[in-house]
Amino acid sequence: MAGLHAACVDLPSPDHAASQAIAAREAVLTKPAGSLGRLEELVAWLGAWQGRATPSLERVRIVIFAGNHGVVRQGVSPWPASVTAQMIGNFFAGGAAINQLARIADATLTVIPMADLAPTEDFTTAPAMTIPAFLDAVTAGYAAVDADTDLLCLGEMGIGNTTAAAALAAALFGGTGRDWAGRGTGLDADGVAHKAAIIDIALAHHAACRDDPLVAAQTLGGYEMAGIMGAVLAARHRRIPVLLDGFVCSAAAAPLRRLNPTGLTHTSLSHRSAEAAHHALAGFMGLNPLLDLGLRLGEASGAALAVPLLRAALACHTGMASFADAGVSERT
Ligand SMILES: Cc1cc2ncn([C@H]3O[C@H](COP(=O)(O)O)[C@@H](O)[C@H]3O)c2cc1C
Numbered sequence: 001m002a003g004l005h006a007a008c009v010d011l012p013s014p015d016h017a018a019s020q021a022i023a024a025r026e027a028v029l030t031k032p033a034g035s036l037g038r039l040e041e042l043v044a045w046l047g048a049w050q051g052r053a054t055p056s057l058e059r060v061r062i063v064i065f066a067g068n069h070g071v072v073r074q075g076v077s078p079w080p081a082s083v084t085a086q087m088i089g090n091f092f093a094g095g096a097a098i099n100q101l102a103r104i105a106d107a108t109l110t111v112i113p114m115a116d117l118a119p120t121e122d123f124t125t126a127p128a129m130t131i132p133a134f135l136d137a138v139t140a141g142y143a144a145v146d147a148d149t150d151l152l153c154l155g156e157m158g159i160g161n162t163t164a165a166a167a168l169a170a171a172l173f174g175g176t177g178r179d180w181a182g183r184g185t186g187l188d189a190d191g192v193a194h195k196a197a198i199i200d201i202a203l204a205h206h207a208a209c210r211d212d213p214l215v216a217a218q219t220l221g222g223y224e225m226a227g228i229m230g231a232v233l234a235a236r237h238r239r240i241p242v243l244l245d246g247f248v249c250s251a252a253a254a255p256l257r258r259l260n261p262t263g264l265t266h267t268s269l270s271h272r273s274a275e276a277a278h279h280a281l282a283g284f285m286g287l288n289p290l291l292d293l294g295l296r297l298g299e300a301s302g303a304a305l306a307v308p309l310l311r312a313a314l315a316c317h318t319g320m321a322s323f324a325d326a327g328v329s330e331r332t
Pocket residue numbers: 076077078079083087156157158159160161162163183184185186297298299
């Protein structure tokens with residue numbers, strides 16, 4: 001854990017020369033200054049992390065980490081844990097939402113089943129993972145990042161993982177089950193109240209884990225969430241920009257932000273999930289979602305949907321004429 005902790009604290013910075021070159025070009029394009037709003041910021045962000053004055057979106061990769069959760073036996077999801085493996089089959093067959101969105105995004109899709117889909121321990125009674133199993137999952141996530149990537153989109157599949165994400169968010173940012181539990185895949189109000197109570201039992205049982213973000217992730221997270229954290233860390237070390245998906249993906253990355261206030265500056269939050277606590281979580285993490293479409297799916301769907309937006313931002317930046325080239329008068 002000490003080695004991982006050090007790796008999470010010691011992080012490279014963005015390439016300011018690249019973002020300055022992008023800002024300089026942006027200033028002479030045929031539009032009022034700043035009129036493309038966040039699209040302009042996105043291009044500067046891509047370039048700063050890629051270390052290129054002309055960012056590229058040739059190699060966009062989507063990676064979904066999948067894992068199972070012992071806490072499902074507490075009745076926190078309306079769906080059986082078997083759906084995790086069945087959906088992996090669906091991903092490979094091309095039948096899931098993410099398959100369609102990956103095609104639209106012109107991105108490769110990789111699905112990584114974690115720990116042979118063995119469930120974590122039920123965290124109401126024991127830590128979700130042992131420390132070695134947690135570190136193995138983080139390492140597997142780290143290794144899943146191809147250095148030859150222009151943009152990494154992350155997502156997850158794991159029945160029960162909105163409960164793990166809520167518990168982890170509570171441990172990292174405070175509050176109780178009621179603050180963080182949401183409907184997930186379709187719980188009713190009674191179901192959400194039960195889920196909140198289960199989270200409170202876990203928080204009481206593992207009170208000490210609140211002091212250490214990595215221990216919180218090991219105790220309350222899951223294998224696929226540890227994989228996401230490892231992938232976000234690898235992307236930072238390799239200076240690859242990352243699009244995070246929804247509530248679960250955000251919670252999985254959150255320990256990096258708690259360990260280093262700049263730990264997620266190479267990430268962008270693709271969307272605000274309909275999972276109620278995502279708005280608060282994004283606020284604690286200093287992330288401002290790009291899209292707000294009422295999605296509550298996970299499986300990297302929001303991240304994939306934001307890729308065409310980034311492509312649009314980049315097309316404007318690279319394709320627009322300057323005032324001088326187009327013969328358009330500049331502001332008086
Ligand atoms: C068919 C199906 C496809 C999914 N794709 C993503 N999820 C999403 O729902 C799960 C989390 O919700 P909860 O905590 O309520 O179980 C995760 O697998 C997440 O990726 C799905 C869920 C289902 C049922």
